[in-house]
Amino acid sequence: MVQRLGTRLFVSRLSFFTTDSQLRKLFSQFGIITEARLVKDPKTQRPKGFGFVSYESEIEAEKAMNAMNGRIMDGRLIFVEPAKATRPKDGAF
Numbered sequence: 001m002v003q004r005l006g007t008r009l010f011v012s013r014l015s016f017f018t019t020d021s022q023l024r025k026l027f028s029q030f031g032i033i034t035e036a037r038l039v040k041d042p043k044t045q046r047p048k049g050f051g052f053v054s055y056e057s058e059i060e061a062e063k064a065m066n067a068m069n070g071r072i073m074d075g076r077l078i079f080v081e082p083a084k085a086t087r088p089k090d091g092a093f
Contacts, residue, residue: 006083007057007060008035008052008053008083009053009055011050011051011078012049012050012079012081013079014038014049014050014051015049015075015076016048017047017074018074019047020051023053027064030055030063030067031055032057033053034054034055034056036052039051039052052083069081
């Protein structure tokens with residue numbers, strides 16, 4: 001069985017000074033982005049150093065992952081991998 005990459009990427013080790021718009025701009029060269037957001041601390045609204053980028057197609061997501069994983073962004077070595085599907089916390093399927 002072939003594992004599908006999906007269209008959503010997890011981007012980690014980002015600078016705490018990276019903005020949502022910088023993330024979108026950097027990854028937009030690989031295709032049409034449907035979402036680009038940093039995860040922020042709910043109290044301070046400061047970025048936690050990771051985020052998600054979603055594309056319209058798996059091909060675009062794969063191009064972005066291959067090109068950006070292990071690159072330097074804002075002075076930091078970033079990692080890009082397929083985002084894992086989240087499971088319900090109550091154990092329901």
